Amino acid sequence: MNREVYKFLVLVAIVLLCPLAVHEGYILNVLVFVGIHTMLALALNLLLGYAGQISLGQAGFFGLGAYISGILTATHGVNPWLAMGEGAVVVTLLAFLIGFPILKLKGHYLAMATLGLGIIIYIVFNEAVDQTGGPSGLSGIPNLSLGGIIFDNDLKNYYLIWTFVLLSMGLALNLVHSRIGRALRAIHDSEVAARVMGVNARLLKVQIFALSAGLSAVAGSLYAHTMTFVAPASFGFNFSVELVTMVIIGGLASIYGSLLGAALLTLLPELLRAFQDYDIIVYGLLLIIMTMYMPGGLVKGVPALFSAIRSRLKRKPSAHA
Template identity: 70%
Template structure:
């Protein structure tokens, strides 16, 4: 809990360091990516079930919000919750056949699913605007208070992120979290102790999709313009990279991974084309040399460093 309060204080105070500016805009995306990474991590890091189609769920949230508020003029807050429920339900129904698959086959099926969703975004031009995108999505507001600046969006997005993070932390440390990890370790043993693995996998898939949908809605309202390119296979892979770099099965790790991967391209400005090379290299190196991700790798390194200091002190 102390860790979480520290985290919250950092989130609240961070804007003071930057005094608005461009970096605030980047941090809004970092918040959205953190939500997405947590969502994927619940599925991949805890239950051990891979998804290469999460960008699709993110996109469904974004497009439902975009279309329902611009074309049908519905209340944005209502749409955000309805979209999340709808996406969750969609994932739940789809989850039964999809999560029957394991390992590589599951990866391919979710990938295929993500691409089908992406193609639908591109082709249903009447609603989505097709490849050229959907613009004029309203900013969120409460009464007369409009989330129209980076700093306001920052607090909006991070407010939601912090809540989702707390829920995810609670979940991961609970009976359900334990059952998820049990599925990861040995599905047959999990069944023998009475866990309905099939249902639980589908449920967590749905929860993960719901969180992704909320992230998508917030994304749509804060940037006010969306196009299919943000929801393709590459973004699914980017999410995967965040989770792996942060640490599979660590909620704080997902935050670190998301933050790092959102900030990285900003530091590489000018060398923009290198980011895809760096993602690939990071993904591979991390898996080979720090399979626990940053969340476990950093403390481990610090320990080793301390020990080596002690060692040299004794000598």
């Protein structure tokens, strides 16, 4: 348990000190995106990695959070924090209600149903022009502010977003090491046995689905208030797939893996500007290769790879002897 605390404190220190090393607004801005993506990957990982239930509609919940925040503040002048809270509550409740029928489905059916849900939400963003501004988007969303500090530049946004990231990672770490986390992993391993032990698998899956949606909505609100502009294109099916890719690459059922996956998939396109839109080829290849050769993601796969290489190196001389 203590090791967990140390690991987390090291992360906190890195996050705090990072801006000392990088000052350029551009990089800080990328790091803001890493943060938002980490929250989203984390939310999905609770569902996909721990409970073993896929969702291909996460971008929809992310978008709902962003649009609820955006519409309430830009159109109706609500306080941004209040709008964020409302978005989180509304999306959590919505996911809770729809979770009951949707999580009855398993495997491929669940994937298709969540995908359908995500696309319906996306179509609404495009078509409810009066509220959302349609395909051209919604602008004029105010920044968040706290006691006179307005979060309007890259550095401030960096600290704002990463406070939320660390908070949600901390909460998630606690959750997965608790009775709830145990029950989730148990459902993943054997749902029948978990039920026989008295775990209400269905309710728990719905709860975690709702939590995951709510956390995505908070990330959406943060996105809206830092960008001050939202458009449907950010919340389509492709982004849902990108989130799944982050989780798979980082590592299923690993909180730190979510951070790793989000960071890699956010930084990679920035580093490889030449890819432009062809990054989907890279995503596709990554998904296939990781599923085939490293189903535990980088967090588990890389140490396993190292120990495999090491044991092979050790064995070779003895085989000759």
